[in-house]
Amino acid sequence: MKVPHFSRFIFLGIVFGVVGLAIVAQMVRIQSSSAADQLRAQSEMYQGEYRTVYPERGNIYDRWGHLLAGNETVYEIGVDLQMIGNRDADPEAIAATLASVLGTDYVTIRDAARRPYIEGQSVYAVLTDFVTPEKVDELLRIKKQYADQAANARRSKKPNPTLNALTFTPHLKRSYPEHTLASNVLGFFSYLDRDKGRGYFGVEEKYNDLLAGTPLKVYIPFDPNEAQDIPEVPPGSSLILTIDREIQTSVEKILDEALVSTGAEAGTIIVTDPKNGEILGMATTPRLDLNEYWKYAELFPNPTPYNRAVGTTYEPGSVFKVLTMASALDNGSVTPETPFLDTGVFEIGGAYVHNWDGGAWGPQDMVGCMQHSLNVCLAWVASQLGPTNFYNYLQTFGIGHTTGIDLAGEATYPIRLPGDGQWLEMDLGTNSFGQGIAVTPIQMVMAVSALANEGKMMAPHMLHAMVNNGRQYDTPPQVVGTPIKPETARTITQMLSRSLESESSDALIEGYRVAGKTGTAEIPTEYGYSSDLTNASFVGWGPIDNPRFLVYVWLERPRASIWGSVVAAPVFRDVVKSLVVLMDIPPDEIRQQLNGQ
């Protein structure tokens, strides 16, 4: 039986078949054409993007967890150039609004917003950055007002400008909530340079790599079907410093008051725990508000060091005598009772050494020599020790070498040694009382920590712990050396305590026995040493039966008096008065009673 209209069916089948084949052929042709390659290349732009994910910079805390350096949200304000091109927003209105709210330059903003839109190349323009959330709120309010007005105007068919093209992108910037506090220790992060910002000075520079973390370049597809597991970019490590915020605040305040009362040009105070080398406070001048780090050049004109405690070497003067005496006691060259007849002059290497007052102090023992800070006596002590032993001791005390403290910019000054061609025999005499030799305050602190810690010299350090990937890694204290025996350390401590008490020093604190030594060093100039310009210092520690703190004070060119005993010793006392409260150290009598219970 023949199907009716069979030929028509055949015809329709052929037509549809041909059309289908034509469609397939066209599809193949389009897919394989050169235009298809271009389209595919163009489409890749819309498939996703490679984005570099910068980890959040690690925080910096003091030893109790107070934030010293963190991050806060600010906004980048930009403009969508396509919307400007489509006349959805008005460059003039944008420029005027930003000028009124942020104080930006009208012409600069307007010209930036007028940049032509070029697809794939010029689609977005940054107008300004680091805008606070409060200012952004104000801008958003104005933007909404413009949008409302534009909506009303559309109803009445009048053109009205809008700020619709404005975009607000939040990001983090470095912030220092304590402003100038510990600024010389922290350093700063140059956050204004978002691509190449890095830490400068202090902890920010020393631990820049740890704080910054590792940026990661990732591909982020726009197609939700291809949403990928964006790898976790851990934030930079956070640092817990050994600094105690309250102690730091206190020593900075005391230093500032001392500079005013003594007329000193600059000053430095370091507070450490001699048992583990932890820096509890480090104050120096000048101090920078780290949130305005770009004022650095203004505040630190060349060659002002950023942190005098680690970056400036100076002739320390009589505080250095504690090392000379400790070396001689340890070597057995002298004992506290060794007699010495001070005639007011001592000849060494063809040079004559005189006392600070030019006088002769007659019969003395070693305690008296330290009490009256007799240069003649200490030069004699060094000669008894001999140059080889003396300089060997100085080297084991770390003099002439950096301490390795974890702060950027540590300086050192090499010491002249016998046999190196520059050393003269007279250097032994002058070096014994801290002239003709240069150290940084932190070098002195490290060396003297051996005297306060049973002969063990601890590495000074700032980092208490590091928090990385959810784990806290504590920094163990490090013994750098044992330059003297424990008995020597106890003996010199007793000697220095007695000498302070005998002279009723301004460094004494009621209820607490401390050991210490003043220093007054003449400053070398191109015309020789200047006797009316001095560096006044004091180094001391206590309580002497169980030292909890070691304090170093250095005042540069004080005007009220040139003597360390007059200007630096009271500063030490003020610091210790504050420390015993902040560190919960009871007076000796109460402490001994408590220990006896």
Next chain:
Amino acid sequence: MTNHLIQAYRQAPWRVQLQWIGLFLLALVLVASVASIYLNVSASAAAAGREIQSLEYDKTVVEQSIADLETQLALLTSAAEMEKRAKSMGFQPPAPETVMYIVVPEYAGRQPVVMAPPPGPQVRAQQPLLRPSYTQSLLEWLFQGFISNPLSIQQVQP
């Protein structure tokens, strides 16, 4: 006679047509079912992907917010601010002679802050955020299940 017999057992033409139609409809339903399942899974995957993108953004915003709030809190409790507040409330810095000490048994004194546990064995290995089932195709799943690990099927048999 033979022709008659064959004719008696042959399907009626309308039955054959019905069978073909039934088969066609069955294939159509199967294709439609597979298509709808595929569409449903694709839509779910796309929605999940979109949600992931949104959550990634939210996470970034929350992390920034946490960092910002921590800094704001530090600003409000900075040393200078706390001193100002203490003074306004009538407090004064204590002098050493005014401090009273008492013995607190077992008190070891103030200890430095501990912000995280010490290093130790990792409790949980880092897992990828997306399970493979969200990203692999049907073929990949089949290959993974039947070809790359054929023993696993035998192993579960009793």
